[in-house]
Amino acid sequence: MNRRLPTTRMMRLLAGLGLLVLLAGCASSGDPRDPLEGFNRGVYQFNEGADEYVIHPIARGYKTVTPEIVDDGVTNFFGNLGEIVNFVNNLLQFKVEGSIMTVSRFMINTTIGIGGFFDVAGEAGIPRYKEDFGQTLGYWGVGSGPYVVLPLLGPSSVRDTGGLVADGFLNPIAYIDDDAWQYSLIALGFIDVKADMMRTRDLLSEAALDEYDFVKTAYFERRENQINDDAEGEGSMMYPGYDETFGQDDLDGAQDE
Template sequence: MKTTTKAIFLVSALLLGGCATSSNNANDPFEGFNRTMFEFNDTVDRVALKPAATAYQEVLPSFAQTAVGNFFGNLGDIWTMVNNFLQGNVENGLSDGMRVAFNSTIGFGGLLDIASEAGITKHKEDFGQTLGVWGVESGPYVVLPFFGPSTMRDTVALPVDIYGDVWTYSTPVDRRNVGILVRTVDLRASALSATNLLEDAALDRYTFVRGAYLQRRESLIHKGEEPATKPQSDKIVDPQSDADHILLPITDAVVGVDGAAVEPPLPEAVENLANESVVLM
């Protein structure tokens, strides 16, 4: 998997080098390349990942799906703990450590989320957020093949996140890859309702996902506080409108295919799915 990841980064870097185009969004100078990768990823999702997630959700009992999510979430808490300490957030780091200890023991290896029931808050940190806390700028928005939405900062951080993922050290390799596949399908299943709503809405899905991802990442890095400088906000285009300048902020309701207002998918669902998508060997 790590060899495949390196190859993806190399190909993406070579393509990005020749794909800088003018864009209405200052955060997205590679929009031409990004839209191509967005369509590629969407095709992969439509042909393989979404059908697998739908079958998984229909066949596997809800308690089993919860156990799968809890198990991999518990492993993820380890890397979250490390990043909280790297960010100087000792209190949250200790809290994450307590979560892992509780869930790994009395939670039967993480199958049960005893820590949340005990009131211990679950956090979500990665090395991209850590770099952001350290003052590294996000850089341009990019869409990576298979991995989805990212920024230059998060792209640089992604290999570190992969090496920091406890499950990548699981042996034998076949079991590791099966686990990665199950985790990816489980996460895709958890985002089905959000992405179904996104597909039903009459909007530019690329623009929506870009805005949702960038806003979600800024919120995570700044712990929900307003950053000193905000990234250029994306607006959602209603394709049924003749006036291109009449746009909807991504935080507002968007227009459904029947003309009714619908709530936009949660940025967290989009961002979480993007962060957890991986490539198997």
Template sequence: MQAALLAVVAGLLLAGCATVAGPQNQVAGVARAAPNPDPFEPLNRALFSLGLGLDRAVARPVATAYRRILPRPVRHGVHNALQNADEPMVAINDVLQGRFGAGARTLVRFATNTTVGVVGVFDPAAKAGLSHHDNSFASTLGRYGAPPGPYLYMPLLGPLNVRGAIGGAVDYVADPVALANYSGAATVNVARTSLSLVDERAEAEREINALFVSATDPYATVRSVFLQSEAASGAEPVLEALPDMPAAPTETPAPPTTPKVEPSPPPSSAPPS
């Protein structure tokens, strides 16, 4: 399953590169055309329609029942525990991006909430000043200059781009919590993934309803909101090479001085004696 996902994503990446590297980008002296952010629009629209059908039939009813059955404090505790399980991967991406201090704080936060916070149900680390921050391998790729790539839509996962799809796949297969080997690990991982989808859908209920109230073209609206959000976030600033050290200043010879010429006294006008 994981290998198939990576193969599909890699194929989309290659197709996206072939799409944007057309002849207009290869002719010298000709202005490059802006790449189409949604070259797979027909496929994406079909997947969007499929996603809406799955949402109406499965995701929304389950999320609605989840919100009705579990009181808010319980849902909040589940959300905290799911977020805590993501902290090791956040720390790994912090380190990969050269943010060693943030990575250390994330690990301390994870250790605190896993022990004192009862596997993350409670969040004592936040009260101690160690608040949660998101990070992913997609941000790591952006940190080192990887372009976002074409827009994609995945049923149940929502809008993303190729960089986000690759980053999400790497986060999924390299997650230390998911890779831990213990009795019942497979069951825990399935429950964690399922609960994450339900939790995210339940948390986004109001935003999704507000988004679709006045949208004449829901697909275009979702795409526009996603692309604007990506542009506003600006991804991660790309790491740059160290600047060259300035050369030692060279002494410039002083300009030659012109001897000052004293003006000659005016001739005397007195008559000779």
């Protein structure tokens, strides 16, 4: 039996993301955080088109045909898998309480919550301590590096892109040997995130004059807050940061301007 190591896919992903950054080296910007602005805006527009014509129609269909209890269960399932990432990164930051609570959440939801489909721990008042490797690097003093907009995944930075790849090694889905099952679960998790974010995305379109600059600024502010433990985010285990870029308070503030 020819089992492929998950590291092969991860190395290809890392190499591909690195190549995108290198190819963008000729683009420049007046914002020191965003020296690749020309490239990033191009990817941002690509993501907008993909959302409008492909991903959001699929996400709306998913919302339409999926009963709410099943939709919530899917979100809870992926969130429960994400507790593995949360635990390791809490541990790497010596956050003892977060580590203990994360283990408790995972054990309760995996057993009583039937594989994580029900957030029993959350109902019992046990909070989620969301941490990813990008936050861990920031905690230990690693700067964010240039802003990067990832195809389909959205706002990131060089540091957080590396963290995303590192966290991928902790994703149990990466170790599924059956490609059909693996890609199906990745696609389901992605569509579930997109479906849950559609209302926020619509509000963003109404609130911001320059969506690109608004998202970039909100991304850096929120990541700084998360590193300093000033903000908590639920997030997705496969796309940490994607659904945490901005919160309702950010959108309300933009609408007031």
